Amino acid sequence: MAIEGDKVPVGPDIPAPTDGRLGGLLRPSQAEREHSEKPSTTLRDRIVLLLTNGMSVEAAEGYCAKQGQDLDSARRTVAQARQRITVAADYARDEQLGKAVMRLDDLYAKSIAAQDARTALQAQRELNRLLCLYSVGERGPGASDSSDEAAQRLELIAGYLLPLRLTDERYPVEEHARMASEIIRKNRLAGVQKR
Numbered sequence: 001m002a003i004e005g006d007k008v009p010v011g012p013d014i015p016a017p018t019d020g021r022l023g024g025l026l027r028p029s030q031a032e033r034e035h036s037e038k039p040s041t042t043l044r045d046r047i048v049l050l051l052t053n054g055m056s057v058e059a060a061e062g063y064c065a066k067q068g069q070d071l072d073s074a075r076r077t078v079a080q081a082r083q084r085i086t087v088a089a090d091y092a093r094d095e096q097l098g099k100a101v102m103r104l105d106d107l108y109a110k111s112i113a114a115q116d117a118r119t120a121l122q123a124q125r126e127l128n129r130l131l132c133l134y135s136v137g138e139r140g141p142g143a144s145d146s147s148d149e150a151a152q153r154l155e156l157i158a159g160y161l162l163p164l165r166l167t168d169e170r171y172p173v174e175e176h177a178r179m180a181s182e183i184i185r186k187n188r189l190a191g192v193q194k195r
Helices: 030-036 041-052 057-066 071-113 117-130 147-164 173-194
Strands: none
Touching: 041 057, 041 071, 057 071, 071 117, 147 173
């Protein structure tokens, strides 16, 4: 019995391969291939669209199950779709940041050309804020300080509050600040009511 090319030898003394083996190589069964394959690209893309249009993760998993996937495959498909959304969002953020910088540069140039210093200054401020060019003290509320700067600020506040002797000096500065704000509130309320 001769073997020609990729043909499998089959004869009375050689049974036809039924165990998934072909020519000495192990081939997974159809069920194994379906289970181990990555989810269909079109299904994953549909899930991306559904998630970006507001569908919940659970509903997307249910949709995958309706399309014939088991629960684990559905979860993998949705996880891959969410990962694609995240990557796209990171790319879009960088792209939008670039567009914003270009627009602000254009606005600044047009404002200078029109001798509109006020608009040019506003565009430059926005650009500086967008690119985080301000120092920590100039960033405004919500900006994060280094621990050294925060300690210096706390020491400065303590220098104002502790001499007032609002409470025992062993209490933390935060308690002194709370007491001071309470006194201010009471005095403001009393002043408002007297008028």
